[in-house]
Amino acid sequence: MPLPQKIRNVAIIAHIDHGKTTLLDSLLNQSKLFRDNQDMGERMMDSYDQEKERGITIFAKHTSLPFDDYKINIIDTPGHADFSGEVERILGMVNSVLLLVDAQEGPMPQTRFVLSKALQMGLRPIVVVNKVDRPHADPDRVLNETFDLFTELGATDEQLDFKFCYASGLTGFAKKHLEDASIDMRPLFELIVEAVPAPQGDPSHPFLMQALTISYDDFVGRQACGRILDGTVKKGQNLALTNVSGKPIFFSVTRIQSHLGLNKVELDEASAGDIVIISGMPDVTIGDTLSDAKEVVQLPPINIGEPTLSVEISVNNSPFVGKSGKNVTMNKIRDRLEKEKKANISLKIETDANDNDRITVSGRGELHLAVLIEAMRRESFEFSVSKPRVITQEIDGVKHEPIEKVYVEVPEVYSGQVIEELSRKKGEMQHLSTTEHGITKMEFLIPTRGLMGYRNDFLTVTRGLGILTSIFEGYAPWKGPLKGRLRGVMISGCAGKTNGFACFNLQERGTLFVKPGDEVYEGMIVGENSRDNDLIVNVTKAKQLTNVRASGSDENIILTPPLQMTLEQAINYIEDDELVEVTPSEIRLRKRVLNETDRKRKERGL
Known part of the structure; x- marks a missing residue:
């Protein structure tokens, strides 16, 4: 059982496709947790089928690596904006973050979002300029742009004085200075031990922990994962679970688990500072407090961002119903969605009391909902899905709708068509600039419903050469009717x-x-x-x-x-x-x- 001063808790955050999971592969390989002849493949942490196929991280993953006499807990977070709910919660579990920035592209929209969350929580990020071995890499420019971003987001003087290093997750090296030799990942391990503060907490105090992620096991039920804030927990110990109601529920710990490499390992006890998974509670959700049964404590609840899109899932009533799927009844569909709700807290599932043949599922975006629908489809479910609708809010008696901040990069020749199309969808241009290489960069504020279905048209218009990313910005008054599909x-x-x-x-x-x-x-x-x-x-x-x-x-x-x-x-x-x-x-x-x-x-x- 490591002492708190020998533990380092850190999360990896970045824009999508900037190399978080690949960098973690190199750290895992260097930790000597696998046999020399063991073929682990690429993107080891992406264990979910859809993650392998889509090439993105969907769920936050935990791992623990030994380095000298330290235990380094690392959490790989999703880079896509639709899964930002995962990132927000994870930051409460760690003492610092590794902010990965592509040495060619520089800070991107999701970089801004995750960095702002980390700065708001008072964390001091470590900047890792990744992919420095690429032909067109410009690490000095990217480092300056990252510093400018820190300033723009209101970082404190301590946060502006960030540690940094250069790395290549694919090749497997890190270095503190560009002129250093490219050997292995040791410089990054050393930087984590040096710059990440040890977790606070006293093992002699009564046990205290907050559930920050939830998992589900068919044998032991729901499991709470989080960082132990104080005290020590042992198998069989009596604890109190306090939810938003404030009424404690007492239970006995049936299992304590930690991570080592890609595996979970069972522990007899764990103490302050460590990240563990605890089983045995009857029901637990994000933000619930686990404390010693003799000294019940309730920590402030965690606010989770509200969903912005919803779809209706209904029974398939077409003539081909039941031809390829086994689970076709509403009872089975409802049970599957309720099970999903237990582990995926950022989804909202509502049943209409007047209509038993329809369930409304709300999420952070199209991809967020599509991942759930695809998972159910692979589990032999058959159902119908409606057109997504934005979730509106009534603010001071005025109807408001969700607005996205859209970042576009296109060759200059296609910029006119993109501006015309986004303006037709009620988009308001915020910024426009063209580089010496003929790439036009634009920023728009556009209603979420105007962006739905546009990405495919965007790729067609720009001949696949454009980049379009968006992040939820906030709510604004309803922009009026939008033209739908142009063709029948x-x-x-x-x-x-x-x-x-x-x-x-x-x-x-x-x-x-x-x-x-x-x-x-x-x-x-x-x-x-x-x-x-x-x-x-x-x-x-x-x-x-x-x-x-x-x-x-x-x-x-x-x-x-x-x-x-x-x-x-x-x-x-x-x-x-x-x-x-x-x-x-x-x-x-x-x-x-x-x-x-x-x-x-x-x-x-x-």
Whole structure:
């Protein structure tokens, strides 16, 4: 059991794709926790399937590394703005942060967000200029830009006097000066031991800890993770859990766990300063206080940022229900969402008392919600998802909506189109500058609903050369109506199997979402119309056969490959009268009302 002065607690924060997880790989490799012939692969901490596929960190991960006679607890945090709720809580667990900055790109929008949170909490960050071995790296410029950012965010004199080093997570070296030899990660380990303050706390005081992250185990139930603020905890010890109500619930500790490398290790006891996972409490949530049963204490609750987007999840009632999924009833969907709510506190799940066939799920952004929907889909769930809606607030009797701060970098030739499109979506330009390399940098304030679904159009307009990132800025008065999708859709008028002849005749009318041989049903969206109106089509119509055969009478048809939408693209594409049908094998688009006659009646209010 290490003494508090021999423990260092630190989190790694950065903009998305600036190399947090890769740097942690190098630290893990140098800690000699694995065999020499053990193949651990890349991005070891990204253990979740979707993290490996998307190439991003979604959940904060804990690890512990030995260095000389010190124990260094490191937490890898998500870089995407949608998962900023994870970052906010983690900062309460550590005594400093490693702020990673790309040696070429410099500070980016999410760098600003996570750094401001760290500075507000009084932490003194250590700046790591990463990827210094890249061809176009300019570490001196990036270091100056980072200092300017510290100043802009109101850092104190002590915070401005930050320690820094240069590193390459991919190659596996760190150095305090650019002219030093590139050997290994030891200089970074030494900097952490030197610059990160030891955790406060006295092992002789009564036990005290606040739950900052929650996990769930099928055998022991909910588990609370946090830093022990005071005292010592032993297996079998009686503790008190105090939630927002202020009424303590007493329980016995069944398990104490810590981290070592990629594994959890069970402990008999742990003391002040260490980060541990405690099991045994009946129910626990973020911000609850765990204290000695003889001296009950309640710490101030933790404020978590409110969700900004919501979707409605309902039972799949299409003709293809149950073809590929096993869990199709509302009871199973509700149980799965309630289980998610236990571990993912930044999601909000509400059931409508008047409508048992629908559940509203609210989150921080499209990706936040899409990760949950994709996870359920992989667990053989089948359901329908509505178009996302922004969550508005009533402030002083005026309707307010969420606003995003958008940072855009595009080649100068495309800047005019981007400005025109964002202005049409009620965006207000805050800043514009063009570098000597012909890259235009812009900042906009734009309603969240104006940004929904725009990212794909942005990549098309900029030929994939643009960068667009956004961060929640706050609430502003409602900006008025926004134009929706510019084009209509092609809707199947009958059920059946598509064929090449019908697809060939329809592809000149727009873009198809289906290919020959796909099963369709009435009311299913099979493509995008080239005009602004919806079009009923027969995508199952076969060629009329005759008994006359002659060379050249049959054309050799050439079909354009169909557009295959990802889950996020599909959710952003649909309108209010449409749904995304999510199944383990397929993602389909459909109208809420499948029958054409019923849709027309509904439009006329009959």
